[in-house]
Amino acid sequence: MSPSSTAANESPDTVADRLPAAGAPLKVLVVDDHALLRVGIVTSLQAIEHVQLQLLEAGNLGDAIEIYRNEADIALVLLDLNMPDSKGLQGLKQFVETFPLAKVAVISGTQDEFVIGHVRALGAVGYVTKGQDARAMSDIVLALLGKPVPNELGGGNGPGRFPRFPNSSRYDRVAELGPRHLEILELVLSGCSNQEISTATGLSLGTIKNYVSTILLALDVKSRSHLISLFR
Numbered sequence: 001m002s003p004s005s006t007a008a009n010e011s012p013d014t015v016a017d018r019l020p021a022a023g024a025p026l027k028v029l030v031v032d033d034h035a036l037l038r039v040g041i042v043t044s045l046q047a048i049e050h051v052q053l054q055l056l057e058a059g060n061l062g063d064a065i066e067i068y069r070n071e072a073d074i075a076l077v078l079l080d081l082n083m084p085d086s087k088g089l090q091g092l093k094q095f096v097e098t099f100p101l102a103k104v105a106v107i108s109g110t111q112d113e114f115v116i117g118h119v120r121a122l123g124a125v126g127y128v129t130k131g132q133d134a135r136a137m138s139d140i141v142l143a144l145l146g147k148p149v150p151n152e153l154g155g156g157n158g159p160g161r162f163p164r165f166p167n168s169s170r171y172d173r174v175a176e177l178g179p180r181h182l183e184i185l186e187l188v189l190s191g192c193s194n195q196e197i198s199t200a201t202g203l204s205l206g207t208i209k210n211y212v213s214t215i216l217l218a219l220d221v222k223s224r225s226h227l228i229s230l231f232r
Contacts (some may be wrong), residue, residue: 007128010188014130024073025052025053025054025070025202026051026052026054026075026145027053027054027055027056027068027073027074027075027076027078028045028053028054028055028056028075028076028077028078028145029056029057029058029064029068029071029074029076029078029131029140030042030045030055030057030058030078031057031058031059031060031061031063031064031077031078031079031080031083032059032078032080032083032107033059033060033080033084034080034085034222035059037080037130038057038059040134041050041078041107042055042057043134044134044135044137045138045141046140047134047136047138048138048141048142051142051145051147052147056071056074060083060084060086061079061083061085061086061091061094061095062085062190063223064077064079064095065094065095065098065099068095068099068102069099074102075103075145076103076104076105076125076141076144076145077095077102077103077104077105078105078106078107078128078141079091079092079095079104079105079106079107079113079124080106080107080108081106081107081110081119082108089115089118089119089122089227092104092119092122093105093122096122096123096124103125103144104123104124104125105123105125105126105127105128105140105141105144106119106126106127106128107128107130108127108128108130108204109129109131110129111129113174114185114186114189116174117173117174117177118174118182120174120188121143121174121176121177121179121182126140126143126144126146128140128141152217154210173218173219173220174219177215177218178217180211181211181214181215181218183201183226184197184201184208184211184212184215185215187200187201187213188212188224188228189227189228191228194208194212198199212224215227
């Protein structure tokens with residue numbers, strides 16, 4: 001097959017996921033609909049001196065998908081969870097399904113354990129809480145890029161050793177739940193009864209009870225009310 005025919009047959013995500021050329025700046029795509037927050041993140045990352053970055057910006061999910069599709073070798077995407085065209089986890093889900101090889105970290109104002117666990121389950125590589133100071137933001141991004149965090153900034157962390165997610169064994173347990181368990185957990189946390197969940201999902205009441213029992217056991221909680229209180 002000739003080079004021209006190979007290029008013609010490449011899918012957009014294949015082109016986007018090419019490795020960067022040796023010595024080229026690492027591209028980071030910052031996606032947030034709030035311009036001031038986006039500028040703040042970009043400014044924090046521009047202050048990094050020992051790693052060369054090329055910073056790209058998008059104000060919504062649609063633009064982010066278009067940029068990633070057309071811009072080869074983006075090393076990291078920082079994706080806001082809530083934007084006008086992307087509410088909650090659906091935007092992350094759509095992005096990683098469109099670009100399975102993309103390295104995506106979520107930026108969010110919430111530290112809700114269910115959200116963080118679900119983000120991990122969907123394949124995000126990290127979770128960055130909004131409101132971080134510039135030093136913490138740059139440390140986290142360096143770690144996500146697999147680059148050393150300077151001693152004076154990160155307390156001596158080596159490449160990639162800065163925590164990528166808030167520390168909690170419960171985040172890990174939520175991340176290990178299957179898609180149906182996560183769906184039912186979300187309905188439980190929204191206050192739905194077993195009967196309402198059965199109606200919403202089309203599953204039998206007995207099946208829903210089994211799912212709920214499995215969730216309680218997996219998260220090491222004794223009751224439905226205890227489960228709900230943990231994620232408030």
